[in-house]
Amino acid sequence: MKTLPTLSDTPISTLANTHISFRQTLADHGIQPLEAKGIHTLQVNIGKLCNQTCSHCHVDAGPTRTENMTRETIEAVLAVIRQNPGITTIDITGGAPEMNPHFEYLVAECRALGHKVIDRCNLTVFFVKGKSHIPQFLAEHQVEIVASLPCYSEANVDQQRGKGVFARSMTALQQLNQLGYGKEGTGLILNLVYNPLGPKLPPDQSELEIDFKHELRTRFGIEFNQLFTITNMPISRFLDDLRTTGQLDEYMTLLINSFNPASTETVMCRTLLSVGWDGRLYDCDFHQMLDIPLSDGMPQTIHEFDHQSLAHRPIIMAQHCFGCTAGAGSSCSGALT
DSSP states (O other): OOOOOOOBBOOOOOOOOOOHHHHHHHHHHOOOOBBBBOOEEEEOOOHHHHSSSTTTSSOOOBBBBBOOOOOOHHHHHHHHHHHOTTEEEEESSSSSGGGGGTTTHHHHHHHHTTTTEEEEEEEEGGGGGTTTTHHHHHTTTTOOEEEEEOOOOOHHHHHHOTTTHHHHHHHHHHHHHHHHOTTTTOOEEEEEEEEEESOOOOHHHHHHHHHHHHHHHHOOOOOEEEEOOOOOSSHHHHHHHHHHHHHHHHHHHHHHHHOGGGGGGOGGGGEEEEEEETTTSSSSSSHHHTOOOOOOTTBBBGGGHHHHHHOOOBBOOBBBHHHTBBBOOTTBBBOOO
């Protein structure tokens, strides 16, 4: 039987040659071990299948992955949503979540219940055979789109995400604008996600948003609502790249030295619960990818969901938590401070 982590830091000894623990860093700043403050967002990863293979992907998603959430598990997710009105946002991610055959069913059911739905979209999925209707579907259901666009530079984007991705992304954003996304007064929210190229922290989010809006508007006539800056997590493909280039220790030192105590109040694990494609529960999407389950004694799958215990659960901490608390902080909604 698998032994679950205790409340001490989960050892991720392969990350870097450092013995500085996240838990001890919290203690040094007079911060108690993290606990959840409720569950407002259910982040549902419905599969690792993706039409892209990005170098920074912490999910290790790609075209050959076969993990996809089944209709049975999706029904269990919907049952939890119906029974727990305090969960107001359903954040759907992948892979490319639209590649799951039950994606549209999940979206439609959640919207029918009156919940806010977020689709974490890579934009190029619109050009996959059989998916060209997705932009119209998202608009009709007033789904908020959080779209990956690591830069407004074609060379930068294609380096991270594959040749031709930038051009297709621009076309996709123009299509979304034509449907009303990113336009004032439509209620159709289009946010973009930036992540750095390589082992460094994101720049100031508000300043970079100004640059993004100017460049995309001037060069392509594209409008969007907000830019989210997200720190690259030292796990999965990005971790492999750090090892290969000999930059792992340097990057971990940067994250540790950039610890921002103010960010611990609003890190996403405080009000979010992550659901894996197989229905297992995690404190966050990053823990999910490292197979770090919830603390011992907590419900471990969506089928065992118990709001009372999960809403104030102790959060498992590990070395990669320094990524969420470095600099301005990082979450699925961008900078924290």
